[in-house]
Amino acid sequence: MIEIKSLTKVFGDKVAVDNLTFTVEDGEIMGFLGPNGAGKSTTMNILTGYLSATSGTAVINGADIFEEPNRAKKNIGFLPEQPPLYQDMTVMEYLKFVYSLKGAVQPRREHLDEICRMAGIDHVKHRVIKNLSKGYRQRVGIAQALVGDPKVLIFDEPTVGLDPNQIIEIRTLIKNLGKKHTVILSTHILSEVQAVCDRIVIINKGKIVADSPTAQLLSNTAGTVKYRAKLACRDVSTATRLVSSVDGVKAVTPAQATEEGISEVIFDTDPSIDVRHGLFNVLAEKGVALMGLENVSLTLEDIFTSLTVGKGAK
Amino acid sequence: MLAIYKRELSAYFTSTIGYIFMAVFLALSGAIVWFSTFFSASTSFANYFFIMIFFFIVLIPILTMKLLSEERRTKTEQILLTSPVSLAGIVTAKFFAALTLFEVTFLISLLNLIPVSRYGTVNIAEIISNFIGVTCVAASLIAIGIFISALTESQFIAAIGSIAVILGTLLVGLFSSSISNNVIRIVVKWFSILDRYVNFRYGIFDVSSIIYYVSISAIFLFLTVRVYEKRRWA
Numbered sequence: 343m344i345e346i347k348s349l350t351k352v353f354g355d356k357v358a359v360d361n362l363t364f365t366v367e368d369g370e371i372m373g374f375l376g377p378n379g380a381g382k383s384t385t386m387n388i389l390t391g392y393l394s395a396t397s398g399t400a401v402i403n404g405a406d407i408f409e410e411p412n413r414a415k416k417n418i419g420f421l422p423e424q425p426p427l428y429q430d431m432t433v434m435e436y437l438k439f440v441y442s443l444k445g446a447v448q449p450r451r452e453h454l455d456e457i458c459r460m461a462g463i464d465h466v467k468h469r470v471i472k473n474l475s476k477g478y479r480q481r482v483g484i485a486q487a488l489v490g491d492p493k494v495l496i497f498d499e500p501t502v503g504l505d506p507n508q509i510i511e512i513r514t515l516i517k518n519l520g521k522k523h524t525v526i527l528s529t530h531i532l533s534e535v536q537a538v539c540d541r542i543v544i545i546n547k548g549k550i551v552a553d554s555p556t557a558q559l560l561s562n563t564a565g566t567v568k569y570r571a572k573l574a575c576r577d578v579s580t581a582t583r584l585v586s587s588v589d590g591v592k593a594v595t596p597a598q599a600t601e602e603g604i605s606e607v608i609f610d611t612d613p614s615i616d617v618r619h620g621l622f623n624v625l626a627e628k629g630v631a632l633m634g635l636e637n638v639s640l641t642l643e644d645i646f647t648s649l650t651v652g653k654g655a656k
Numbered sequence: 657m658l659a660i661y662k663r664e665l666s667a668y669f670t671s672t673i674g675y676i677f678m679a680v681f682l683a684l685s686g687a688i689v690w691f692s693t694f695f696s697a698s699t700s701f702a703n704y705f706f707i708m709i710f711f712f713i714v715l716i717p718i719l720t721m722k723l724l725s726e727e728r729r730t731k732t733e734q735i736l737l738t739s740p741v742s743l744a745g746i747v748t749a750k751f752f753a754a755l756t757l758f759e760v761t762f763l764i765s766l767l768n769l770i771p772v773s774r775y776g777t778v779n780i781a782e783i784i785s786n787f788i789g790v791t792c793v794a795a796s797l798i799a800i801g802i803f804i805s806a807l808t809e810s811q812f813i814a815a816i817g818s819i820a821v822i823l824g825t826l827l828v829g830l831f832s833s834s835i836s837n838n839v840i841r842i843v844v845k846w847f848s849i850l851d852r853y854v855n856f857r858y859g860i861f862d863v864s865s866i867i868y869y870v871s872i873s874a875i876f877l878f879l880t881v882r883v884y885e886k887r888r889w890a
Binding site: 392418431 | 658662667670731732736
C-alpha cells in the first residue's frame with residue numbers, strides 16, 4: 343500500500359509536484375498519466391527514495407520513505423524511465439547483483455529463474471546486457487524490479503521500446519503481478535491503462551486533475567459517448583440527417599467513407615441514453631441497413647485535453 | 657554494500673580499466689626499481705616508493721574517474737540509490753573496491769624488490785613502513801578521486817580534475833617550506849598529502865600520520881556523500 347500526503351517538490355522556482363495526495367491499495371494497479379513534464383517521474387523518484395521531497399509524506403507499506411528509507415526501499419521494486427543496467431554484465435550476473443543489493447532472502451537460484459521466466463528473458467540470461475535489443479533490456483529492467491518479491495512495484499513507462507507482442511506480454515505480466523502487489527504504472531498510452539489499470543490518476547503541472555476508476559473516467563470525462571456508424575446509403579447528407587433525428591444524438595459529422603456505396607458518420611451521444619435502439623428503429627423505418635457501428639474510444643489526448651483545457655485550466 | 661564492492665571490483669576487469677591500471681603500475685614500478693636501485697647502486701627503496709607516489713597523479717584517476725561519474729551518466733546510480741543501502745555504504749564500497757585493486761597491484765609490484773636483495777642487504781623495516789605510508793597516501797588520493805568523480809557526469813572531466821587536484825596536493829608539500837608566513841605555511845602544510853609521508857619514508861612507523869590519512873579519506877568520502885545528499889534535495 344502506498345500513501346502519499348500533500349507531497350510537494352520544488353526545483354529552484356519550478357514546482358514539479360504540487361501538493362499531491364493519493365493512496366494506492368494492496369492489489370491495485372494504478373495508472374499514472376500525464377503529459378511530459380507533468381511530474382510523473384519526479385513523483386516516482388520521490389516514492390522510491392531517489393529524490394527527496396520539499397514537503398509532504400510518502401508511506402510505503404507502513405514505512406515512511408523519508409524516516410525509514412531502508413525499510414521502505416526493501417518493499418519497492420522500481421523500473422526507472424531508463425532501466426538502470428550495467429552494460430558489461432550478463433543478465434544473470436546483473437540479477438545476482440540486484441539480489442544481494444536488495445538483501446533478498448528467497449532461495450537465489452529458484453527465485454531468479456522464476457523471475458527470468460516471468461519476464462521472458464530465460465533464453466538470454468547468459469548474454470551480456472549491452473548486446474541485447476532495447477526490448478530485452480526493458481524486460482531485464484522489469485526483472486530487476488521483481489527481485490526480492492517487493493510488495494510495491496513502480497514502473498515508469500514499462501512498455502517503451504517493446505514490439506506489439508512484447509507489449510501484450512508485459513501487460514499480461516503486470517496485470518498478473520497486480521493480483522499480489524501494489525502497482526503504479528506511468529504511461530502515455532491510454533489503451534495500456536484500459537488494458538491493465540484498475541484506477542487512473544492524471545496529473546498536469548504537478549497537480550492531480552483526475553483520480554477515478556478506469557471505466558468511470560473513460561465514460562465520464564468527455565461528457566459524451568462517441569460512435570462511428572456505416573450506413574448503406576450513397577448520400578452522406580441523408581445519412582447525417584437520419585442519424586441526427588435519433589433521440590440522444592448530439593453532433594453528427596460525416597466521415598471519410600472506406601467502402602463504395604456506404605456513408606460513414608461519427609456522432610456524439612448523451613451518455614444517459616443508449617442510442618442504439620433508437621438508431622436501429624430510425625434506420626429500419628427508412629429501409630437503410632446499418633453496416634457497422636463502433637464505439638470510438640476516447641484517446642488520452644481527448645481526455646487530457648478536456649481535463650486540462652476544461653477544469654484544469656481555470 | 658558487499659554487493660556493490662564485489663560488482664565494482666569485477667567491473668574493473670570486465671572493462672579494460674583494471675588491466676590498464678595494473679599494466680601501467682607494474683611497468684612503472686619495474687622501471688623505477690631499476691632506476692632507483694641498480695642504476696643508482698643502492699639497496700634502499702626509499703626513493704623508489706617516493707617516486708612511485710608521483711605517478712599516482714595519473715594512476716589513481718584511472719581507478720577513480722568512472723566510479724561515480726559513469727553511474728550518473730548511465731543512470732545506473734538509480735538502482736543503488738533506491739536500494740536499501742545507505743549513501744555512506746555505497747561510497748565506502750566503491751572506495752574499498754578501488755583500494756583493493758590498488759593494494760593487490762601494489763603487493764604484486766613488491767616482487768620487483770626481490771632481485772635487489774640478491775645484491776645487498778635490504779632493510780625490511782624500511783619496506784614495511786614505506787608500504788604502509790604509500791597505502792595511506794593512495795587511500796587519501798582515492799578518496800579525493802571519488803569525490804571529484806561524484807561532481808561530474810563525464811569520466812574524462814573527472815580524470816582531468818583528479819589529476820589537477822592530486823598534482824596540487826603533492827606539489828604544495830614541495831613548496832610549502834618556502835612560505836615565510838607561519839600561519840599560512842601551517843595551513844598549507846595541512847593540505848600537503850606528502851608532508852606526513854616523510855617519516856614513513858625513513859622507516860618510522862608514525863601513528864599520528866596514519867590518523868591524518870584516515871581522516872583525509874574519511875573527510876572526502878563524507879563530502880562525496882554530501883554531494884549526493886545535496887543532489888537529492890536540489
